[in-house]
Amino acid sequence: MNDMMVDKTNTVTHDMTGKCPFGGDRVGGAFGTPPTLENWYPDRLRVELLHQNGLAADPLGPDFDYAAEFAKLDFAALKRDIKQFLTTPVAWWPADYDNYGPQMIRMAWHAAGTYRIADGRGGAGTAMQRFAPISSWWDNGNTDKSRRLLQPIKHKYGSALSWGDLMILTGNCALEIMGFPTYGFGGGRLDAWEADNATYWGPEIWDPKDVASFDSMVTRDKRWRGKNGDADYDLENPLAASHQALIYVNPEGPYANGDPLGSARDIRITFTRMAMNDEETVALIAGGHAFGKSHGMVSAAEVGPPPEIAPMEAMGLGWNNPKGPGFAQYTMTNGIEGSWTPNPTQWDNSYLENLFKFEWQQTKSPAGALQWTPTDPNAPKTPDAHVKGQMNDLMMMTSDIALKLDPEYRKVCEKFLADFDAFTQAFSKAWYKLTHRDMGPKFRYLGPEVKIEDDLLWQDPLPERDYELVGDAEIATLKQAIMATGLSVSDLAFTAISAATTYRDSDKRGGANGARLALAPQKDWAVNRRAAPVVEKLRGVMADFNGKQAAGKQISLADLIVLGGCVAVEIAARAAGVPASVPFTPGRVDTTQALTDIEMFTWLKPIVDGFRNYIDDDFKQISQGTAPEEFFLDKANLMKLTAPEWTVLTGGLRVLNVNHDGSDHGVFTDQVGVLTNAFFVNLTDTDLVWEKTDETAMHFVLKDRATDTPKFRATRNDLVFGSNSQLRAIADVYAGSDGQHRFVKDFIAAWDKVMMLDRYDVKGHKRYAPMAA
Template sequence: MLEIANDKTNTDSFEMTGKCPFGGDRIAGATGTPPALSDWYPDRLKVEMLHSNGPSANPLGEDFNYAEAFNALDLEALKQEIKGFLTTSVDWWPSDYNNYGPQMIRMAWHSAGTYRIADGRGGAGEALQRFAPINSWWDNGNTDKSRRLIAPIKQKYGSALSWADLIVLTGNCALEIMGFPTYGFAGGRHDAWEADVSTYWGPEVIHDLKKADSFDSMVMRDKRWRGKNGDADYDLENPLAATHQSLIYVNPEGPYGDGDALGSARDIRVSFSRMAMNNEETVALIAGGHAFGKSHGMVKPDRIGAPPEIAPIEAMGMGWHNPQGKGHSEDTMTNGIEGSWTPNPTQWDNDYLINLFKFEWEQTKSPAGALQWTPVDKNAPKTPDAHIEGKMNDLMMMTTDIALKVDPEYRAVCEKFLNDFDAFTQAFSKAWYKLTHRDMGPRERYLGPEKRNQNDLLWQDPIPLADYDLIDAADITALKESIMATDSSVSDLVYTAFSSAVTHRSSDKRGGANGARLALAPQKDWDINQRTVPVVAALRKLMEEFNGQQQGNKQVSLADLLVLGGCAALEKAAADAGFTTAVPFTPGRRDTTQELTDIEMFTWLKPVADGFRNYLDQDFAAVSQGVAPEEMFLDKAQLLSLTSPEWVALTGGLKAMNANHDNSKHGVFTDRVGVLTNDFFTVLTSMDFEWKKADTQGMMFALEDRKTGQQRFTATRSDLIFGSNSQLRAVAEVYAGSDGQKRFVKAFVKAWDKVMMLDRYDVKV
């Protein structure tokens, strides 16, 4: 029934003739593909993002325990196998200098380097480098070859070794075989199983897929920048970290490929700080990474084939076909810049910094036409060709390298490392560990004999281990009674518990109730948390009384009490609604200290908008960049790993509790505040009422009785979206039904427990 027109088929596409299996002509969208739902309705709330990468996509099954499988591996034997491979070469993609190490460092670096502090997305944690769009970014050119080279090792170890762990471990092994002492390695990264459809990587749109992510697209910069270059308000759009479309960090040729070293330094500082790196870590990573290997730029970019995601089917998922010469080796094309930074590209040494500062550098062009730098002194050391025996080449620097020399702050760090190679080695070792482990979350998730358990890494958000016995069931019952005897209301207790836990991000596993950081700076000072202050004080007093009365080694933490208070309050709220419900509670949270809390890094967890608590930052209009509150609400629901039914149920229950940050009545569609009713849903879906705008911006709304015209309730966009969006309304209607109350209470309690337990990696894999 399907006829392929072979005479019209080329390496990039094929055409079908006939009208089967689909009749009619497809209407092509801007990219030449059929229009998607988002093309027809670009402003619709994409609730389906909550169900991406779900269990149905995972071939390992929900019962598979990766921690058990990984811990059963002989890590040292695995490392020796990787290291043995790294010093070999295969015909279809030969190694530079007979050593795959440098290209594997790049693979690991680029896998981890997508991490950004603003929302915790990106990073090496799920091996998303395997999927679109990351697998087809120009900056990731030929990383597909690196992954295919180590695929036999992955196949041998199967599900006991995730791609995410293998990519980072291979980078570590590469460093070690070239004489660099790594800071260690921790396993525990779980693979994703489908493309990331939810992460916002920038506003740019490429209409010609044949040129998608090409070298020329790196100049697509202005759309993600705000203000004018050089002005005080000139800044990169949040939450982005890469300064250009299709890049991991910055354009190696300068902001616009213009060779502006000072401009490049500014870009580097913005980009690396967005990835939680300070000046010393930034210099250590750049200088350390460029101590190895070379860059490739032997072929004009317009000759290189399509990236993996749109490469011809016979390419079997590999892209960037190079038609010149061998297509690899001395004819390799990757980012367009050609050459090595040091005379010994497979040996850890300080030659990168020595040569950068010893010689003056002048601009030149690579064979591919990319801007790069060469020593003015023709007697400067040479570097051996990666493939041609006996051939020597000039050293190379990128504009991003020259930037470290001309920027005063970066230069000071470079000079420190020039004078103290041991300090440089330690700085790069720790920075590399941070780069490749930053998105893993608490140390409880770290696996393997090389993991580091010390509290010396502040970026790990350390929480001291408990040196006391946990409370038991009898203690929990007694503490619940004591909590309910305080002056704290049901609503305030629920609000405080939720505020303690809702900072969690499933992206980089940061935040959450464990640690009781709600009581520490900066969280205790956030406007959205001021309602929690008296509750925290009351629970702290209760903690001190309980711990002071104990004869043995038993204690309760403030972190546990914050959650337990919410659980106790919800049990009363459910009972008042006519349901006897035991809200699950698992003790074992510990308290951390102010000294172990990085205030600057935790400030990034402060919400701009929070629909659960009907909060908008006072500068929301200026910082939201046109993103609607309900879109930010959806984003937060995804960071909490909620499904759409969980999101709907959790929101409805919190509205019944009046969990608004300022105790306002917006979204509180009930006269029985503090009772766990489904009133939010019955009012929201009722046609007896009509919603009308209460302001000109369409941010606030009032509910009127259709018959009497009397105003009943008020709401925000984050409330009404559950009745406006078709997918969310379908769920809300279930909870609003005649049999919905019991179903709602059960769903809410389950979703509540999920949020309270999101950061409990001490009791889950």
């Protein structure tokens, strides 16, 4: 195309250099350059988030069986390859101390350390460290080099070894070659294939091009409530990191202020949000800082952009350092320079020994970052990572001094100082938890190093089933017994959905298996109170059935809760004139209160549960301006529902009336308990008009347009399926004259999917195949 074009209508000449003469004057404008929907309508409900990371993005295809491929690996040979690499020099990125171990520990830790207990997101499970925004966070500086160094091993083993598994296994191997006994390794992490556009990482507006100083990246921080030290000092939910673009806390203290006690408060909050207690926190910090060094030889202002916005010729690598060769003794990461120990490639207790033996004074790194050095000139030195024969002062970060000054952390440190074996065991278990916390039940772990015999409380263990499963004849008998209880369709459906919808795919926690609906804390949640009498009646059915069985077949409460819901749906479908059979797969077991971590399960308590039309009493205080329907969308996302599944499931639950309080909000039918498409018919009826009944627009009334007569009531979690254009398009399908049969069929499919979300023991999807039969 020509560089110049002439407008013949007015003979004005336009400079078209570098432009295309059609489709606008910006090449690529159709592919997401501003303005976009987010620019135009920043408050729109982003339903498309439900369809991220689908099979269309996956080059391995729908039939790829990762568990089967992983099982073919020569695991011992793989570990030998990794360990050989760790001490083999690579010229383009030399290792500190001729050992890549510490660098790889940091990579693995930062991959796993994004995990947060509030919504289960983050972690190493899908290797999201490869994609924006995590790949380009300031705190992940040069982790791109670590992954690129591992590329030959990844290519050698191909699709049989995911990036998620390779990164964590490499961290384990790094610890082992430096004398640390790891607790074990479980494979089974499935790589994502596109950037995560759904996870909320914080409210700050952060420009990754702004690298003038680390301090400048946190001064606009909006995630904290109260002031450091106040009783109400806390992080916005569901966040866990103390600042944008960090994994944990600012190592220089809050806002780089050098305050160790302020740092201790940040550490406690962030590590608690990452599911770690005080002992685990100290073990991880002290254990991790036994190895390697921090890098701060070059000013941040001189370092190039992160990988996501680096020039094309950088080929995915970022943070170009113009000083010297750009690596080795000129390396730049967080700006702090030095090592914590005299022997940075050997597992020992010198980190804690030196932290407590010496007094430390604040100083600055060559990059200008706050750090600490011993006041005693006779304190041990540490060898330079690259200059042979050069010895340097030891270094501590403000976040290290925090462990010494905080009274509770100090107690743990003193315990570890007195008992190195206890410290070793604590770090081993904490590292295992850190790197496996997001993987879910042990059914999903792969490989020869899985500790089958150990039940760790954070794994939400389930007892082994020691009885024979019921068959079709027994299931039919149980269905009759459930119906004989007199429990309503609504109550049975409510109880089943209450058990199942605790599931979240982010860390594979929750679900109906285990019958934790009957245990603390779930039994005491306000949203679950309606289930209590149902559970007691089902216990009676279970006791009666199991007491009569001589052949060893038994039924669990968990299975009965789900089966009760299936019975309810079948009755409701028949009442609607669509005879249907709802799938039921037995095999769930009942866990115990002792195997239920009450504190950790409390994080699963819903703020908003749109499926049961529930909004927590404290919603206004904790929502931070987020609308209920956004929480509802997030819940659907965590349950891996598509937009059609989310829509049809909600419409069915409304006509069954599974509202947590039995209210009529969203129950757009005169035939409650009958599985009709009435929710969609009335939602989309143009003869009806909606009016808000409160100034906050949380509740609404549906009136006849002609008579102004009230007909139905609703919440935002009902009307969103008519107000959002994408959801309304789906609602129209089910509201059509041919929609009833489709609605019942699709509802049952969505129902069965939700009931089976946590069944990794029998799940047919090859990617989630169990570790062993």
